[in-house]
Amino acid sequence: MVCYTCGGDTAVLNSRPQKRSNQVWRRRQCVLCDTVYTTTESIDYAKSLLVQTTTKKRLLPFSRDRLLLSLYKSLGHRPTALSDAGGLCATIIAKLAPTAENNVINTRRIAETALVALNRFDKLAAQHYQAFHKL
Numbered sequence: 615m616v617c618y619t620c621g622g623d624t625a626v627l628n629s630r631p632q633k634r635s636n637q638v639w640r641r642r643q644c645v646l647c648d649t650v651y652t653t654t655e656s657i658d659y660a661k662s663l664l665v666q667t668t669t670k671k672r673l674l675p676f677s678r679d680r681l682l683l684s685l686y687k688s689l690g691h692r693p694t695a696l697s698d699a700g701g702l703c704a705t706i707i708a709k710l711a712p713t714a715e716n717n718v719i720n721t722r723r724i725a726e727t728a729l730v731a732l733n734r735f736d737k738l739a740a741q742h743y744q745a746f747h748k749l
């Protein structure tokens with residue numbers, strides 16, 4: 615990775631695996647200008663998983679943003695909706711990804727997994743989600 619201010623090479627000062635989010639956090643420093651910055655390495659699900667729609671049987675790249683947005687809408691009554699949606703999104707993806715067959719998951723499984731997680735977290739949000747996702 616090159617420095618974002620001068621384009622010079624960088625050295626890793628510190629590296630920590632984040633088991634819960636399945637990411638690697640790194641603190642880097644530019645060898646030319648000494649700028650220090652942080653990087654996060656994580657799985658690119660949009661390039662790793664495909665979603666099969668139940669109605670038209672089309673294959674689309676998995677969208678974390680789409681899942682996050684649907685959770686956020688269902689959690690809208692909570693002042694912590696955005697951070698709650700982010701945490702639930704990571705939990706749901708961690709449960710979904712291992713169930714993919716040949717890197718494909720279907721929309722029904724996504725909705726079912728999201729509903730189970732929402733039911734444990736916030737019943738009102740689960741009801742809202744269910745109203746917009748037919749199972």
Ligand SMILES: [Zn+2]
Nearest residue numbers: 617620644647
């Ligand atoms: Zn630099």
